[in-house]
Amino acid sequence: MYTLNFDTAEFLREYWQKKPIAIKNAFNAFEDPISADELAGLAMEDDISSRIVQTQADAWSVVQGPFEDYEKYGEDGWQLLVQAVNHWYPASQPLVEAFRFLPDWRFDDLMVSFATPKGGVGPHIDNYDVFIIQGEGERRWQVGNIGEHQQRGGDKNSPLVDDFDPIIDVVLSKGDVLYIPPGYPHCGETLSLALSYSIGFRAPSQQELLTGLADSLIDNNSGEQRFTSTQEKANKGLVGQQQQQAMMDMLAELATNPSQYQTMLGKLLSQNRFELDLNPIEQAICEADVIEAIEDGASIQRIGGLKVLKLEADTQAHLYVNGEVINVDGIDADIVSLIANEHLFSQQQLSTWVSQPSVMTLLSEFINQGWFYFSE
Incomplete structure (x- = not known):
């Protein structure tokens, strides 16, 4: 300690x-x-x-x-x-x-x-x-x-x-x-x-945030609104200052819309710069296997360096893990917070969750991915 x-x-x-x-x-x-x-x-x-x-x-x-x-x-x-x-x-x-x-x-x-x-x-x-x-x-x-x-x-x-x-x-x-x-x-x-x-x-740079936002817009086929203007400069080769600012304002609108930026932030901030010691299991397990292991006395632990994040005031029920979006809809908010905050889940704690199928499904998914593993 x-x-x-x-x-x-x-x-x-x-x-x-x-x-x-x-x-x-x-x-x-x-x-x-x-x-x-x-x-x-x-x-x-x-x-x-x-x-x-x-x-x-x-x-x-x-x-x-x-x-x-x-x-x-x-x-x-x-x-x-x-x-x-x-x-x-x-x-x-x-x-x-x-x-x-x-x-x-x-x-x-x-x-x-x-x-x-x-x-x-x-x-x-x-x-x-x-x-x-x-x-x-x-x-x-x-x-x-x-x-x-x-x-x-x-x-x-x-x-x-x-x-x-x-x-x-x-x-x-x-x-x-x-x-x-x-x-x-x-x-x-x-x-x-x-x-x-x-x-x-480390915190993200402007480059990383803009790149992440652009990638997110492309992945979701969004952000296709085009600039419009009713007042144009008479000078043929001139881009007016008003139009310049209006284009940037249109871009800035994306940064005020949580539905546009939250998923991007969650994915970006949960990624690691260095390799993780991922160890996905060869034969996938199911919820029943997780329950059996818990009843046999197993604890569950997060691998070193893995980031499990939630966003305050998220518009959707998500966790963000290693750059991926995980749906946690239907899982008690307190349990979601524990999964985001803690690295080790004791057998005693897990035994209170076995009656909740959605939690067992989530844990089995994390174990199959190599993000979590059983420990004594």
Whole structure:
């Protein structure tokens, strides 16, 4: 169990998406949920996104995984980063749970890094919020102020920025947390063999929202209203300002109509950037199989990283799961909320649902998809 030592309400009020903060002893008696050897093993898998960053005389090089061995990288100056560890390593989920005071739709993934002394990724700026939790070892972090920062060496393709004046300069030890909002440059340097955990929270861009809306309109064969105008400019080659704004107003109307945007948002926000450890069962089960398993003492658990979302004031009875729309019409709203909020459903809880066929049908569908699974 991982319990945060700071006031999350105060954090949301004073720091969230406003300014960075280093929180010493954010966890008491912090224990690493994964070992360096286990992390190295994950980075050997084809389906798991991993990379090694090497520090080379004020420059950094990146090698993409998977990796077969690590001996050639030596004893210092490199860092292994593995994305979406929570998708593949269930023991890491309790650490993620500690940060669920923020909503699931924002949650991106748990990235875990193993770093040797002098290892790091260089000064850079992220477009998402990140909590960096220090496990074993120590790392020095510097965070600069938000503002105009040039890409390193004037290279517009570089993910790095030039050095900056730090507003935070701190050494993180086990159980410390550093929070960095989008836009703040930061850089970490490893002082001793270290495990670190980055929990990222990401929101959609205008590009993603517009693309999602366009795809939704095409899929549903909607949004076919054409622009009309009764007043035209006499100038043959001129598009009038009034017409320009009226066209954009017509587009903006879609954003005020829940029936046009809600399904798009649910599908977009429930998708993951990284592969899930889906394990659909070979022989489909039915409602009776679910009831039998529950009566035999089974619990049901959600796979790591799966997002199950509901929209407030949804015009339709839907859940949104992994980019798909699930009809939950006829299921008690409290049960729908539990399915969206909880990762584990105990046998005792499930036994109160077995008399509701629609719930058993939903659970069997989720298990057949590989989204949920039986656990002891």
